[in-house]
Amino acid sequence: MDTNKDKAGNTANDKTTKTGTAASTVSGKSLANSSAESASDNDNNNMKKETSSTAKKTGSDQSSDSDRESNTASQSQKPSETEKDGPLFKFFTDSLKDIYFAEKHILEALPKMQKAATTSELQEAFEDHYLQTQKQVSRLEKVFKLIGEEAEGKKCEAIIGIVKEGETCIKDTEEGSMTRDAGLIIAAQKVEHYEIASYGGLAALAETLGLYDASDLLHTTLEEEEQTDIDLTDIAESFINFAAKQDDEDDDDYDDEDYEDEDYDEEDGYENHGYNRGRTSYR
Template identity: 35%
Template sequence: MADQMSDPRELFLHELGDVLYAERTLVSALPKLQEEASDDELRMGFEQHLEETRQHVKNVEQAFEALSEKPTAEKCPGIEGIKKEHDDFVAKESPTQDVLDSFLTGAGARTEHYEIAAYEGLVTMAEAMGEKDVVTLLNENLEQERKALEKLQTIGKRLAQEGAKQHQTA
């Protein structure tokens, strides 16, 4: 039997490595989403969140360093799954540009929810461990994920309303 993980700090480092992998994956995925989107507000939203995501990677790396640990990414099948869902949908459904834009707001919102869950758990653990600098770094990311989610929801709502209207009159 493999050694059992018994130290909550090890769990924390595992989860931190998981979110590091997810953030790095998003740095490479967001430019593609930006290219796919045609709605100006959505494109700009992806562009802005790409800049923020680059900083998220740095904050997570700094959190490792604040704990005197080397930043180590753990493969994150969760984010790979969200990415695959996007790729499969686009390949299989060949959506029109309007449908694709709406789809992208949903894919983005799923991603933000995933990140928010990860950071909420990490902040709770870092608080319990008394690691104030780590809490500050991770809270910065968490707040930006929440704002990004809100923005995606607003755009998603507008696109859904526009889409439904157009479809009625078509």
């Protein structure tokens, strides 16, 4: 009987031991899983922290870059008081006022030139340039605003003289003639060349002064003026200059059949009279 009790006891102990071992194993697995989950959570948290830190750093860098760009733009647009007191900036500002006056004076002259032009091609060219000049005036006003100066004109004697030449050309040429159109093109190109010189110099000075936004605007107008000059040349060389030559031929007031020259000999022609007919050079 005792032996059976011992066996029963041993069996119970074995079951208890196995149960404990199993529980321990399960508990160990749970602990391991828990540890793994905890490690995974920690890794995720660390990644989130790193991502957050990176985002903050990136945002900070972007903000810093933005601030730098803003400061750079601000510096290029708003010169310091010391720079404004400098002779180069004063010269730059005076030159801006000069071309601002010139553009407005040109706006007054272009409609007169358009009206005086003979061909539709030249009339359209003057109309296009009038609209373009309006935009250029507005662009100059932006330049003044960028550098913190009031947009105002300063009397430009050069452009007044060039425009006056154009008015003289209209008076001195016959209405409806190609010669007038040829003269108007030359007068207009004198205006363009003055503007090209002015805007080219101003754009370079703006860059020297660190006024990069202003320089870009001035370069845009410079390119427009250069293109206008090319367009005027194309119109002149395509047909107007040749048509103007025809004006001279139409003004010939003699008829070859009725023309008599006492120096002309039917047999010798002009050979014995010191010059050849049709030549402009004399012996």
